[in-house]
Each structure stands twice: as structure tokens, then as C-alpha cells.
Amino acid sequence: AQSVTQPDIHITVSEGASLELRCNYSYGATPYLFWYVQSPGQGLQLLLKYFSGDTLVQGIKGFEAEFKRSQSSFNLRKPSVHWSDAAEYFCAVGPDAGNMLTFGGGTRLMVKP
Amino acid sequence: EPEVTQTPSHQVTQMGQEVILRCVPISNHLYFYWYRQILGQKVEFLVSFYNNEISEKSEIFDDQFSVERPDGSNFTLKIRSTKLEDSAMYFCASNRGANTEAFFGQGTRLTVV
Numbered sequence: 001a002q003s004v005t006q007p008d009i010h011i012t013v014s015e016g017a018s019l020e021l022r023c024n025y026s027y028g029a030t031p032y033l034f035w036y037v038q039s040p041g042q043g044l045q046l047l048l049k050y051f052s053g054d055t056l057v058q059g060i061k062g063f064e065a066e067f068k069r070s071q072s073s074f075n076l077r078k079p080s081v082h083w084s085d086a087a088e089y090f091c092a093v094g095p096d097a098g099n100m101l102t103f104g105g106g107t108r109l110m111v112k113p
Numbered sequence: 114e115p116e117v118t119q120t121p122s123h124q125v126t127q128m129g130q131e132v133i134l135r136c137v138p139i140s141n142h143l144y145f146y147w148y149r150q151i152l153g154q155k156v157e158f159l160v161s162f163y164n165n166e167i168s169e170k171s172e173i174f175d176d177q178f179s180v181e182r183p184d185g186s187n188f189t190l191k192i193r194s195t196k197l198e199d200s201a202m203y204f205c206a207s208n209r210g211a212n213t214e215a216f217f218g219q220g221t222r223l224t225v226v
Binding site: 032036041042043044045046049051090092096097098099100101102103104105106 | 117144146148154155156157158161168169171204206207208210211212213214215216217218219220
């Protein structure tokens with residue numbers, strides 16, 4: 001069965017600092033991997049996705065993620081966090097882009113001034 | 114920018130009542146999905162819908178649930194006889210093709226009392 005683990009429930013970083021959110025997955029075949037962000041009262045917005053090819057993927061809002069098959073990881077990074085990045089971040093895996101996605105428990109990011 | 118819209122944003126219903134959650138997917142999208150998130154838990158897949166029929170469903174999606182695309186624009190989730198444990202945020206999503214980005218709506222918060 002597929003599963004996604006986000007080990008950090010809460011993370012607090014200072015504005016301007018770098019950020020890495022961890023995601024580990026278990027999936028039987030080649031996974032489609034995603035990071036979504038959810039701001040309060042908002043829906044899930046796709047930050048980036050990995051289907052195949054280059055293992056370092058660039059997303060919106062300056063985010064990037066690296067797929068490491070050997071570690072079953074897909075960590076999200078940003079070199080310099082802005083206060084507007086405070087939100088909840090979800091990693092997800094699935095057989096395609098929308099169907100039967102399995103989500104992690106989410107990481108709530110807080111940004112200190 | 115096109116978006117998936119869900120109505121209502123919040124619905125309160127009595128246990129045992131039927132509820133219909135409504136979604137208007139993006140107009141040229143062909144694949145439709147429902148997910149839910151019980152408070153404090155992970156986002157979970159419920160069902161996918163393509164070509165006017167269910168293509169996949171999870172074990173959560175039992176006989177109490179049904180989906181319908183009654184016209185060319187709406188996609189609905191019906192819960193026949195609500196239980197307390199159906200209280201959750203329900204997200205609708207859609208995409209154009211299986212390998213294209215799935216767009217999520219802002220969700221309907223269902224509270225069963």
C-alpha cells in the first residue's frame with residue numbers, strides 16, 4: 001500500500017532563512033509526487049510535481065524539490081522564506097496527477113519576523 | 114484564472130439527513146475527484162469520475178456515498194444518511210487529463226450534529 005510520511009508536524013523559521021520540508025513515501029511503482037500548499041480558508045494549491053526526468057524540479061513561489069529514489073524522499077526546499085509562505089504543506093504520491101493521491105499528514109510552517 | 118468552485122463553503126446537517134455537496138470543475142476538464150479531510154487527519158481520496166462513471170473509489174466510499182454529473186458543469190457528492198464521522202472538509206478536484214495538474218476547490222466544511 002502506498003503511504004506518505006511528513007515527519008515534521010510544525011516548523012518555525014525566520015524570514016529570510018532557508019527551508020527544507022521532509023517527505024518520505026512508500027509506493028510500489030514509479031510514483032507521481034506532489035507538493036501542495038494550503039493557506040487558511042483556501043484550497044490545495046499545487047507547488048510542484050515530479051513525473052519523470054530531471055530529479056530536481058522547480059515550482060511556483062521559488063520552491064524546488066528533489067526526488068531521491070534511493071531514499072524514497074521528495075523534500076521541498078526554498079532558499080529564502082517570506083512571511084507569506086506561512087501555511088500548511090502537503091506531500092502526496094499517486095499513480096497519476098489527480099487520481100487516488102495519498103497525502104502526508106502535512107507540515108505547518110510558521111515564519112518569524 | 115479558471116478555478117474549481119465548491120458550494121456551500123460550510124454546511125451543518127443533522128445526523129441521518131442527506132446532504133449534497135456541489136462542485137463546478139474547470140470547464141474543459143474531463144476527470145473529477147472528491148477528497149476529504151477529517152479535522153486533524155490526512156487528506157483522503159474518495160472517488161474519481163470520468164466519462165460519466167466512477168473510475169476508482171476508496172473503501173471510504175461506501176453505499177452511503179454517490180456522485181453525479183447532472184449537467185455539463187456540476188459535479189456533486191451525495192451522502193445519503195449522514196453520520197457524525199462524516200464531518201470533514203470535502204475537496205473537489207479536476208484535471209484535463211490523467212497526467213495534467215489537478216486543481217482543487219476551496220472545500221466544503223461539513224458538520225454533522
